Amino acid sequence: MTASAREPQQDRSRITRERLLASAVDILADQGWAAATVAHVAEEAGVSRGAAQHHFPTREALITAALEQMFTDLTALAAEDLDDLPPGPERIRVVVERAVDIYVGPNFRAALQVWAAAASDEALRERILPLEAKFARAAHAMTLAGLDPEGTDPNAHRLVQATLDLARGLGLAGTLSDDSRRRAQVVGTWADQLTAALRRD
Amino acid sequence: MTASAREPQQDRSRITRERLLASAVDILADQGWAAATVAHVAEEAGVSRGAAQHHFPTREALITAALEQMFTDLTALAAEDLDDLPPGPERIRVVVERAVDIYVGPNFRAALQVWAAAASDEALRERILPLEAKFARAAHAMTLAGLDPEGTDPNAHRLVQATLDLARGLGLAGTLSDDSRRRAQVVGTWADQLTAALRRD
Structure with a gap:
């Protein structure tokens, strides 16, 4: 009996699904929207076309x-070690960095491809808007917990919104060229603003 | 002699070119990247395929x-009435609104399509990066002139960068659904931050 044959059916099915999803994200991020077909994703994942279509018709x-x-991955990234945040102003900088990290990297580049395609595809837009809304709520809740852990600052909610919009804009700026140096400066500037704003209340 | 035949050759050529460009922007914004071919753009512009290919091979x-x-259009929009800005904190809010307006609407939606396509097309990326850089410099200079007209605030440069990143993020958030109410709140929050920051120096 081979190792593969010993794997329970549901485990193999789950692994195939995960492989297809990882391949879809890679292809979206690196090759763009047009390349992300079920056939091409299956090929790159090393999964038969039949198995791929069983998972994703x-x-x-x-x-x-x-x-x-x-x-899900981005939310997990942002939720990492919320308890391990440093105290004081340093905490604010780390929370801003973490918010920005959500929008930088292959997951955001892949999401941007879906976003751009959805702008001219109403059916796709209807499908992804609830996912976007759920994700936005999770990102907001986590950034809020980081910036205002006691939940006592009346402006924190609005400042978190602005922080996430800024983070999204920085993510977009970083999709075409390496923008990391400039991004670090902007993160520093905004962390200083937040520090002053949260102290001002 | 018809009106069209009386038009000097160069005027007709210029008008055809403008019509093709306007049609290309509309198609990118409303139908997306894949639809923006020379043939389809010519058809929607009411221009013969031969004439379109003469302008854009x-x-x-x-x-x-x-x-x-x-x-060019976006830069013109942002430069409008720089002399007519109101004084005091109201001025800052208007400048932030104007920066955000750059990234909201069909021109930005069209640019986003090009941006997303360029993420996985190196040749296209090399073509558009110099345009992006030129545009970013123009947007920065105008927002800086609005926020710090005397050029005396040492932090204004960095705050303008953050403002334009925020504006880009708000633009992206507005491509899939009407985000105008939330956007107006974020603009207000940001303008308050800038007012406090520029006063603090």
Whole structure:
């Protein structure tokens, strides 16, 4: 009996699904929207076309599941070690950095491809808007918990919104060229602003 | 002699070019990247395919010229009435609104399509990066002139960078659904921050 044959059916199925989703995200991020078809994703994942279509009968189903996976990964990234944040102003800088990290990297680049495609595809837009809303709430809740752990600052909610919009804009600026030096400066500037704003209340 | 035949040759050529560029921007914004081919743009502009190809021999030439046109229009929008800005804190809010306006609307939606395509197309990326850089410098200079007209605030330069990143993030958030109410709140929050920051120096 081979190792593969010993794997319970549901484990193999789960692994195949994960492989397809990871491949879809990679292809979206590196090759763009047009390349992210079920056939091409299956090929790059080393999965048969039949097995891929069993998991994702349509391109829309694959893309939607991949976006869900990206958001889950991004949320997990932002939630990391919320208890380990340093105290004082340093804490604010780390929280801002973490918010910005959500929007930098292959997951955001892949999501941007879906976003751009959805701008001119109403059916896709209807599918992804609830996912986007759920993700936005999670990102907001985590950044708020980081910036205002006691929940006592009346302006924290609005400042978190601005922080996430800034982070999204920095993410977009970083998709075409390496923008990391400039980004670090902007993060520093905004962390100083937040520090003053939260102290001012 | 018809009105059209009386038009000097160069005027007709200029008008055809403008019509093609306007059509390219509309198609990018409403139908997305894949739809923006020379043939489809010519058809929607009511221009013969031969005339379109005379102006833009390749899709790349058309897209690059359209992006240049978008940036010129956006820069003109942001430069409007720089002398008519109100005094005091109200001035800061108007400048932030204007910066955000650059990134909201069909021109930005069209540019986003080019941006997303360029993320996985190195040749396109090399073509548009110099345009992006030129546009970013123009947007920065105008926002700086609005926020710090005397050029005396040492932090204004960095705050303008953050403001334009925020504006880009708000623009992206507004591409999939009407985000105008939330956007107005964030603009207010940001303007308050800038007012406090510029006063603090």
